[in-house]
Amino acid sequence: MMPMKAEMIKYYSFCFFFYFVFVMWIPLVYSDWQWHSAYGVKAFHNNFVDVNGRYLSNLLEFYAVKYEPIRWFTYSSISVFLVTTIVGFVKVRHKGLYFMLAFGLMLIIPSSLFKYTYGWFEGFYNYVPATACMIYSLWYVITIFSNFSTLTKKHHIIFYSVSLSGQLFLEQVTFFNVLSILCALITYGIKFKYLSPKLTLGCILTLIGMFIMYVNTSYDRLTNAFKILQSSNDFAALALRSYQNLTITISKGVFFNNIIILTLIAIVIIILLAQSATFQNSGLWEKIIIYGGLVVFPCYSLIIYQSFNFRVYEHFIILNILNFTIILIFLITAIVAINYLEIAKSTKLTLYILDGSLIFLMASFSFYNKIEQGYFYITYVIWVIILLILLSQLEIERGWFKIAINSVVISLCCAFVSIMFYIDYKNDARIGQLKFDYHRNPLATSYKVERLPFEQFLLQATPNNKKYEKLFKQYWNIPQEIKIKFVPYHSVNRDDI
Known part of the structure; x- marks a missing residue:
């Protein structure tokens, strides 16, 4: 077998080559035409004042629609970086198989997400690099708590880079990054009785990046969004918006649209539970409740929700509540089931942090006046990471399985x-x-x-x-x-x- 680094270079090269060829045939669409026009030139010369604080995504979009080689290279590089970051969460010796799995899962994202990211250049430069930076920061924080010795000088430099630059792509990711790094810094200080110099520097750079974003004049109108709620009408409006977002938009974007990957997660968890002596020694009703909670959402979604096209009946309050209740049962059961799995404590901690990140993003999305479909790209990536971590606990590193995955991914690329x-x-x-x-x-x-x-x-x-x-x-x-x-x-x- 070839050395690991040489083997991974082969996979990196294949992934890069695919995206490089793929992006050559993607036409400019929607707001890309606007960025190509005099509007883009004016926004560029005005330093994106009154546009937004997404300076890096705006800059990449401006040059990408003007110069094709820049578009091809940045699109391909960012896509490969994201896949590589996803695979970083999987603690196995030979990561080639999981790289191809992650690559394949990023190809089969729902079309509702694909068109807002890989099929639209402004969306791509908003969501994909922001997600890559967020995921890398999350991986770095988890690693510094669980296995600091695996971090090298290269990892530290990348972390500092994404801590600053990662805040200049998407406001929602900036908000998440600031809270996550602050929580990590405080937790580290409490646990080890001193502040981590690397986390402290990362926190400072993150705050600087946030400050650079929000000094943009386009955010002056956001001051009204942070006013103190002063009447019952304000609370009622906020509660109604949160309810509608959670039971309709978020339920579809995070769960029902991702039924394939969630079904795979449920199947893998069930297999791991069957291999767990701790779970097998638990009570009968305990097993029934957990198994039932894991299969209820996939069965409901595939047999009932999609068969009867429930997505068109958003005006039925009872149906929305039923959908959200089933989702909640599935999510809680999956989190509880992780505790029964016979896996390393560090792996369990990673899964809990990813689940917590998912819940936090869902909660924060619920307060938005308008949820862009591209936001759900972030949650899809988290689902992919969770699935890969769970798969790494199974013995799937066999020759025939690797050949099958490579064949499927290559076929998808050609298609x-x-x-x-x-x-x-x-x-x-x-x-x-x-x-x-x-x-x-x-x-x-x-x-x-x-x-x-x-x-x-x-x-x-x-x-x-x-x-x-x-x-x-x-x-x-x-x-x-x-x-x-x-x-x-x-x-x-x-x-x-």
Whole structure:
């Protein structure tokens, strides 16, 4: 067997090569057109004043939509860094298998998340690097408590870098990072009776990054959001918003949309419980309750929720409460079941911290006036880490399993590249056809333009309002005065035009 470092370089290279080729075929969509226009140049020269404090994501977005090589390299590098950070949580000697598992799981994220991250460049540079920095900081903090000796100078330098730069991508991640590093610093001081110099420096850099973000003038309007609630109406409005977010938006974004990975987590936990002597020696009713709590959500989601399309009945209060109750039962049961697993204490601690992070993010999301779908990318990554940690407790490092995983991931890569190539081809074809139709018949009242195939992987690749239609025309050098009628894919008969 080749040395571990050489083996991992092989996997890193494959992952990087895939994303590098994949991103070549992703067209600019939605707000990418705006960043490509004079708006992006003006925002850049004004140092993103009145845009937001996401300085690094804005900077990357500005250069990415202007220069393709920068787009290809940054997109690929950030994606590989995230997968590598995820695998860092898995404590096994040979990480090649888990790298491919993590890589594959990041490919099969729900399309509702894919289009807000990998299928939209502004979303990608907002959510993916922010998540990578957050996950790395979380890994570093956990490691410094459990196994400090494994940290090297390289790890410390990366931690300091993400502590500062990681706060300049997404406000919600900045808030999480500040609280997590402060809690870690206080906990370390209480446990060891002195402050960790490395955590202290990381905390200072994190606070500096937060300060740089929030001095942006666009956050002046946030002062009203932090006012003290002074009336029962304020509390009622906050409670109602939290209830709606938790029972509808968060329930779907964190749980129902991730039914595949949550089902896998439930199955692995059940297998580990069956191997645990502690759990097998527990009472019969205790076993029934825990097994039942683990299977209730997957069964309900697959057999009832999806079969009867319950997602369209959000106005039914009782149904929303039922959905959230089943989710709560599953989540609590999974946390309790971890205590029965015969795994290392440090691994249990990591799982509890990840579960706690998940609960904290859900609680914080519940207070938002508007929850962006991209926020759930962070929670999906946490689910992936939990699944990989649990899988590492099983004996799956066998030759046939490794071959099977590699084959599946390679097949997925080929499928995704082919799909995105086809999307890009059809996108160029529809623009070319539109220009041809206009020059052939410039007096026509309107021109039909087909939507793209597989549009669920892109965020509004076809404009849905006048503002983005104008930007769409400007980007593709189409005269603004012509009227376009967007129609479903493969619905245009050229003889009808």
